[in-house]
Amino acid sequence: MAQNTDGGNPFAEPGELDNPFQDPAVIQHRPSPQYATLDVYNPFETREPPSAYEPPAPAPLPPPSAPSQSSRKLSPTEPKNYGSYxxxxxxxxxxxxxxxxxxxxxxxxxxxxxxxxxxxxxxxxxKATRQNNWPPLPSFCPVQPCFFQDISMEIPQEFQKTVSTMYYLWMCSTLALLLNFLACLASFCVETNNGTGFGLSILWIILFTPCSFVCWYRPMYKAFRSDSSFNFFVFFFIFFAQDVLFVLQAIGIPGWGFSGWISALVVLRTNTAVAVIMLLVALLFTGIAVLGIVMLKRIHSLYRRTGASFQKAQQEFAAGVFSNPAVRTAAANAATGAAENAFRAP
Structure with missing residues (x-):
């Protein structure tokens, strides 16, 4: 092996540098103005301030991608999408x-x-604790209320609107009879030949006001209160006749005591003011007649949905008759008398 006489590296391979300090990687890091060290620092030498450190150029940012649906913030007015349709x-x-x-x-x-x-x-x-509250009369009145009525307490909720409407219908019919009395009075004042109609108007307001309440409103009230088929049948029978009467009131046949359309047109020839009053009463009678027919149909549909029947009404009637103390006493007395007569017979 040949020795290196030039003072080089005896362990160097062929083709390598003899002096390792001549390596470019070492030479570029030797002390220089750019790389100041303590060996070359002289505090008494005035030098220009070193150049500011220049950071390396930042790497280019990736192109902004469209924000995902989950990370994007929604505006307050934008609807939120919680899933598929x-x-x-x-x-x-x-x-x-x-x-x-x-x-x-x-x-x-x-x-x-x-x-x-x-x-x-x-x-x-x-029942003794339920004080009658209808009609609402003052305490000093000698006549006390005859019925207990509380629609919100006694009537099921799904039927309360129907019962309240029928109560308002009864009140409107009473008001119409009162206005009919005033219209007939005005007609009698301008034409004395209308005395019969005026007298009948007094009779109608005295007769129909309590009878309509007792004969068709109370049966309807008790029918919805206790789901009574018998009271439903009583209501249908009487209220149908009441609707026919409403129609007759709206027609207003002269001399019947009703200020209907015909009576108002007859009075129109003699006095326009009285005719106008009678026309208003006739219009009110017409509205009541239409509402009565509509309510009759509605209550009949409710009655059909409750499962009531004529057989059930008969059973309720028989149970009510035999549960009456007076009827039972009369039946017992009749049976006792029949038995005595049978024993006395020869």
Missing amino acids: SSQASAAAATAELLKKQEELNRKAEELDRRERELQHAALGG
Whole structure:
């Protein structure tokens, strides 16, 4: 092996540098003005301030991509997307079903509350504790109320609107009879030949006001209160006749005591002011007749949905008759008399 006489690196391979300090990687890091070290630092030498450090150029940022649906913030007015259309539809259907069940529960709770109040009234002493409150008369009046009426307490919630409408219909019919009396009085003042109609108008207001309440409103009230088929049949029979009477009142046959269309047109020839009053009464009678027919049809449809029947009405009538103390006493007396006569017979 040949020795290196030039003072080079004896362990260098052929083709390598003899002096390792001549390596460019070492030479570029030797002390220089750019790379100041303590060996070349002279505090008494004035030099120009070193150039500011220049950071390396930042790497180019990646192009901004479209923000994903999950990381993008929604505006307050933008609707939120919680899922697909099918999931939203199923959630809406479930919410509607829950609301429907909640309404049904509230209705049942009100019904239970009403029945609880009834039981509390009955526990305090039965029907004697229910003070009659209709008609609402002052305490100093010698005539006291004859009926107990509380639609919110005694009538189920689904029928309260119907019963209230019938009560307002009865009040409107009473008001129409009162106005009819005033119109007939005015007609009698301008034409003395209308005395018969004026007298009949007094009779109608005295007769129809209490009879309509007792004969068709109270049966309807008790029918919805206790789901009584017998009271439903009584109401249908009497209220049908009442509707026929409403139609006759609206027609206004002269001499019948009704200020209907015909009577108003007859009086129009003699006095326009009285005819106008009678026309208003005729219009009121017409509205009452139309509402009466509509309510009769509506109550009949409710009656059909309750499952009532004529056989059930017969059973209720028989049970009511035999539960009456007076009827039972009369039947017992009749049976006793028949038995005595049978034993006395030879």
